[in-house]
Amino acid sequence: MANPISRRTFLKATAGGLVVAGAGIGAGYYLNKENIKGKILIIGGGAAGCSFAARLMHRLKNPDITLIDPSDRQYYQPGFTFIASGVFQADEVWKPQSECLPKGVKWVKDSVVALDPVKQTARTAGGQTFTYDFLVLTPGLQLNWNKVEGISRETLGTGNAHCIYDFEGAQKTWPAIQEFVKKGGRGVFTDTYTKLKCGGAPKKICLLTEHWARKQNARKNVQIDYYCCSDALYNVPHYAPRLIEIYQERNIGLELKTRVKGIDTLTKQVHLEKHETKKVKEFDEAQGREVEVEKKIVTPFVEDYDFLSFVPPQSAPDFVRESGLSWTEGSLAKDAWVMVDKETLIHKTFPNVVSLGDVAGIPTSKTSSAIRMQLPVAVQNFIDVMKGKEPSKKYNGYACCPIVTDYGHVLLAEFDYNKEADITFPFSLLDMSKEQYLAWVLKHDFLKPMFFHGMLNGWM
Numbered sequence: 001m002a003n004p005i006s007r008r009t010f011l012k013a014t015a016g017g018l019v020v021a022g023a024g025i026g027a028g029y030y031l032n033k034e035n036i037k038g039k040i041l042i043i044g045g046g047a048a049g050c051s052f053a054a055r056l057m058h059r060l061k062n063p064d065i066t067l068i069d070p071s072d073r074q075y076y077q078p079g080f081t082f083i084a085s086g087v088f089q090a091d092e093v094w095k096p097q098s099e100c101l102p103k104g105v106k107w108v109k110d111s112v113v114a115l116d117p118v119k120q121t122a123r124t125a126g127g128q129t130f131t132y133d134f135l136v137l138t139p140g141l142q143l144n145w146n147k148v149e150g151i152s153r154e155t156l157g158t159g160n161a162h163c164i165y166d167f168e169g170a171q172k173t174w175p176a177i178q179e180f181v182k183k184g185g186r187g188v189f190t191d192t193y194t195k196l197k198c199g200g201a202p203k204k205i206c207l208l209t210e211h212w213a214r215k216q217n218a219r220k221n222v223q224i225d226y227y228c229c230s231d232a233l234y235n236v237p238h239y240a241p242r243l244i245e246i247y248q249e250r251n252i253g254l255e256l257k258t259r260v261k262g263i264d265t266l267t268k269q270v271h272l273e274k275h276e277t278k279k280v281k282e283f284d285e286a287q288g289r290e291v292e293v294e295k296k297i298v299t300p301f302v303e304d305y306d307f308l309s310f311v312p313p314q315s316a317p318d319f320v321r322e323s324g325l326s327w328t329e330g331s332l333a334k335d336a337w338v339m340v341d342k343e344t345l346i347h348k349t350f351p352n353v354v355s356l357g358d359v360a361g362i363p364t365s366k367t368s369s370a371i372r373m374q375l376p377v378a379v380q381n382f383i384d385v386m387k388g389k390e391p392s393k394k395y396n397g398y399a400c401c402p403i404v405t406d407y408g409h410v411l412l413a414e415f416d417y418n419k420e421a422d423i424t425f426p427f428s429l430l431d432m433s434k435e436q437y438l439a440w441v442l443k444h445d446f447l448k449p450m451f452f453h454g455m456l457n458g459w460m
């Protein structure tokens with residue numbers, strides 16, 4: 001693949017750019033601190049909640065911020081794919097939460113179990129109740145392990161069935177991939193039918209396994225198949241043709257509209273269902289003749305595997321579903337995603353609530369790169385609301401999904417709500433409908449430090 005800018009030049013240029021940008025933003029924020037009063041509660045201090053808190057600390061004078069989160073650790077979850085493919089060590093992708101949350105924020109190490117937006121209260125598992133004037137709802141999403149029969153989070157790895165969406169699961173995956181490639185056999189890779197964080201991740205681990213087999217001169221020993229729940233491998237037109245071409249070039253079997261129902265870890269068989277809409281002929285009593293109707297047909301089948309990668313269905317956390325803050329109709333209602341305006345990220349019925357990140361019910365990808373673009377909009381609109389004003393900023397749905405296609409290349413899919421390519425500099429200088437080495441450099445060398453030192457600190 002052509003590489004017009006050397007790795008060294010890129011590293012230097014970007015590092016310089018980041019320093020300049022960081023210094024500029026910082027100075028601006030410190031000079032303009034606002035004196036607005038109100039009790040702010042943040043639920044969830046992950047990529048979205050921690051970064052939001054940091055930005056509020058930059059923007060407000062002595063703010064009253066309480067953040068509830070049970071986790072000791074702040075994970076850089078995009079690194080899970082790289083743990084599972086032997087690129088990162090497990091300890092490289094997390095930091096103690098105490099080092100990440102901004103000073104001045106009161107951290108309550110507990111889980112919210114009930115939220116009442118009318119009374120403006122949140123109750124925790126530890127039995128405390130917190131009141132708020134303004135709420136930042138950022139608890140991420142819930143992995144519903146119980147919706148895959150035959151396996152649980154605790155039994156991950158049993159029967160060589162693996163999942164990279166879990167920190168421990170990702171660690172078990174890498175030795176299993178190496179062993180699978182050494183021994184040979186059939187690798188079955190799957191995704192899930194709900195909205196999921198980083199929809200590219202299941203494809204990345206499939207493509208990296210295929211490349212690993214080639215690197216080990218063992219490709220002829222392994223069969224690799226990908227079962228995709230959607231009716232297309234990728235739904236952003238600018239990037240989809242090349243991704244499909246890569247699957248074809250690399251002889252990876254592709255079956256669409258297929259979801260995992262369960263796993264038999266003893267026999268190493270995965271139970272799948274093909275969900276199709278088909279035209280069938282039916283006798284219509286009223287018309288007294290056969291007519292053609294569209295019917296949803298579910299066809300169950302079973303496949304043997306030697307190595308399996310699966311993804312649990314995902315939804316908003318239960319306490320969000322029960323809070324009355326979720327969508328009640330439309331495609332985002334079933335899994336209880338939070339009913340925010342897709343441009344302002346302010347809740348549609350409770351204007352003192354903002355939500356962003358994975359839990360937000362907006363029609364874009366659930367990635368931390370999307371959160372990076374949601375943050376300035378959500379923070380400004382939240383401050384507008386605190387001041388009694390209308391939200392002034394709009395989010396265009398930007399998300400970025402770096403689909404790692406091999407050890408050295410990434411198909412960097414950047415797009416907006418309209419599923420149109422929204423390519424940022426310097427990538428706008430390249431043909432980003434194809435995988436690029438420069439995008440690998442970004443993913444491999446830059447995104448993790450940008451996350452821990454830029455985004456979580458509220459600087460980018």
Ligand SMILES: Cc1cc2nc3c(=O)[nH]c(=O)nc-3n(C[C@H](O)[C@H](O)[C@H](O)COP(=O)(O)OP(=O)(O)OC[C@H]3O[C@@H](n4cnc5c(N)ncnc54)[C@H](O)[C@@H]3O)c2cc1C
Nearest residue numbers: 044046047048077078112139140198357358366367368369
């Ligand atoms: C395998 C994998 C690969 C990925 N790859 C990429 C990628 O390449 N690029 C990219 O941009 N993104 C990627 N992502 C997605 C990215 O990690 C998420 O979109 C991002 O972390 C979401 O941030 P969030 O703050 O909404 O949720 P999280 O970061 O998950 O944080 C949620 C926080 O809320 C807390 N919480 C949960 N429940 C409660 C409760 N009841 N009460 C209080 N606190 C609670 C949690 O402890 C956690 O700290 C990937 C994710 C995975 C799993």
